[in-house]
Amino acid sequence: xxxxxxxxxxSILPLRLEHVAYEFRGRTxxxxxxxxxxxxxxxxxxxxxxxxxxxIMRLCHGxxxxxxxxxxxxxxxxxxxxxxxxxxFQRPIMLRRSVAENIEYPLSLRGFGRGLxxxxxxxxxxxxGLTNHANLPARLLSGGEQQRVALARAWVIRPEVLLLDExxxxxxxxATGAVEQVIEEFAQAGVKIIMTxxxxxxxxxxxxxxxxxxxxxxxxxxxxxxxxxxxxxxEGKAFLAGQLSW
Amino acid sequence: MSDITQAFPLAARLxxxxxxxxxxxxxxxxxxxxxxxxLAAIVGLPLGAGLALLRFPTRNFFIVLNNTLxxxxxVVVGLVVYLLLSRSGPFGFLGLLFTPAAMVLAQCxxxxxxxxxxxxxxxxxxxxxxxxxxxxxxASRLLAIPTLLWEGRHSLMTCVLAGFGRAIGEVGAIIxxxxxxxxxxxxxxxxxxxxxSKGNLALALALGFVLITLSMVVNGTVYGLKEHALRHDLSxxxxx
Numbered sequence: 001x002x003x004x005x006x007x008x009x010x011s012i013l014p015l016r017l018e019h020v021a022y023e024f025r026g027r028t029x030x031x032x033x034x035x036x037x038x039x040x041x042x043x044x045x046x047x048x049x050x051x052x053x054x055x056i057m058r059l060c061h062g063x064x065x066x067x068x069x070x071x072x073x074x075x076x077x078x079x080x081x082x083x084x085x086x087x088x089f090q091r092p093i094m095l096r097r098s099v100a101e102n103i104e105y106p107l108s109l110r111g112f113g114r115g116l117x118x119x120x121x122x123x124x125x126x127x128x129g130l131t132n133h134a135n136l137p138a139r140l141l142s143g144g145e146q147q148r149v150a151l152a153r154a155w156v157i158r159p160e161v162l163l164l165d166e167x168x169x170x171x172x173x174x175a176t177g178a179v180e181q182v183i184e185e186f187a188q189a190g191v192k193i194i195m196t197x198x199x200x201x202x203x204x205x206x207x208x209x210x211x212x213x214x215x216x217x218x219x220x221x222x223x224x225x226x227x228x229x230x231x232x233x234x235e236g237k238a239f240l241a242g243q244l245s246w
Numbered sequence: 247m248s249d250i251t252q253a254f255p256l257a258a259r260l261x262x263x264x265x266x267x268x269x270x271x272x273x274x275x276x277x278x279x280x281x282x283x284x285l286a287a288i289v290g291l292p293l294g295a296g297l298a299l300l301r302f303p304t305r306n307f308f309i310v311l312n313n314t315l316x317x318x319x320x321v322v323v324g325l326v327v328y329l330l331l332s333r334s335g336p337f338g339f340l341g342l343l344f345t346p347a348a349m350v351l352a353q354c355x356x357x358x359x360x361x362x363x364x365x366x367x368x369x370x371x372x373x374x375x376x377x378x379x380x381x382x383x384x385a386s387r388l389l390a391i392p393t394l395l396w397e398g399r400h401s402l403m404t405c406v407l408a409g410f411g412r413a414i415g416e417v418g419a420i421i422x423x424x425x426x427x428x429x430x431x432x433x434x435x436x437x438x439x440x441x442x443s444k445g446n447l448a449l450a451l452a453l454g455f456v457l458i459t460l461s462m463v464v465n466g467t468v469y470g471l472k473e474h475a476l477r478h479d480l481s482x483x484x485x486x
Binding site (some may be wrong): 096153 | 376383
């Protein structure tokens with residue numbers, strides 16, 4: 001399988017958040033987040049619901065702007081790095097068209113010719129195990145299959161960074177396994193994975209490093225083995241022990 | 247009361263006999279209204295979507311203007327189009343006054359704001375659902391216009407149908423610009439107006455029933471197509 005990212009262009013990593021805060025209607029949802037995510041491996045933002053994980057993903061992807069602080073990709077603004085990253089949402093929107101047309105859509109937006117679109121489509125369908133589903137209406141697929149369509153749609157743009165927001169929430173174990181396998185394909189192709197989850201066992205399976213979040217703050221940022229072996233923060237310890245209350 | 251009771255059998259007889267004169271005015275009514283609606287859709291769908299998605303300083307003014315034009319009185323539209331197309335008007339040289347083309351133009355003016363306003367609402371609702379996903383994939387608000395028009399195609403059919411309803415039942419504008427000329431610009435509604443003024447109330451009412459039947463057939467056809475499309479999701483059709 002070809003690597004989805006090209007190495008000729010300068011990297012958009014590291015991703016750096018400096019004193020980032022986000023307020024909404026007078027409520028502080030994120031406060032003074034300082035975080036640096038470097039190239040390589042899979043970074044998992046772990047934490048209970050409402051910790052601010054999905055919000056950070058949206059801020060890093062440029063879907064929202066922080067109310068304070070600065071987010072940079074390799075020192076540059078988000079817009080500069082936008083084309084080199086893809087995001088897969090917890091509930092991906094399937095366009096009312098076929099699986100193949102869904103996957104080709106981001107390439108059409110970028111003005112790719114038909115030949116190149118078809119070639120990347122074939123690769124993506126094969127990678128996500130969707131070759132037999134290419135002509136089916138995407139909205140008729142199961143949740144797990146739709147999530148794989150979303151991953152294939154991300155694959156075709158050959159991102160350097162893949163942002164995944166709770167990609168397996170609401171999926172059964174089989175579908176979760178299939179989605180995680182596709183995520184591994186991205187990682188093996190050299191794509192930096194940044195994903196959120198509240199699922200401890202998923203984080204154990206996938207993470208190379210953990211950013212543990214609690215109440216809109218980064219409580220801990222450690223290599224995964226270290227975090228699961230000996231968490232440093234009180235909140236991290238409580239979460240691992242299943243005792244963290246919101 | 248007797249006019250009403252006479253109207254039902256008369257309407258049935260008109261339909262069953264398929265009178266050539268009736269056929270002619272049904273044909274013209276459909277041709278004028280469908281052409282006007284198609285033209286209004288070509289203009290109104292993208293403009294409505296643009297008003298929903300694009301952000302510019304006078305946007306709110308245009309939304310209010312669009313909503314105001316929903317209640318545009320047909321006779322006023324007829325009068326304005328009449329003045330524009332009359333011999334002394336700016337477009338008099340086209341010689342369109344008292345032709346079906348003038349009727350199409352007048353109905354188009356009436357229907358476009360309806361399609362625009364309903365499209366704007368539909369696309370705004372769709373944008374709430376699609377915004378993050380489309381922006382994430384690299385679609386600007388401008389590029390999202392054709393995408394969302396395609397995504398909303400099933401519900402937008404209802405917007406176009408609302409426009410057709412306005413056009414097919416309208417008389418004030420087309421009677422002014424068309425002139426209700428026998429065998430040339432006489433439609434169902436202008437014929438109803440004429441028969442009413444002549445005192446042939448039963449015939450006028452019967453024509454009204456025929457018009458409603460006609461409208462029902464068009465609406466039923468579009469509804470059937472929409473349901474069929476929804477079931478099969480038209481996945482084979484190449485999307486923009």
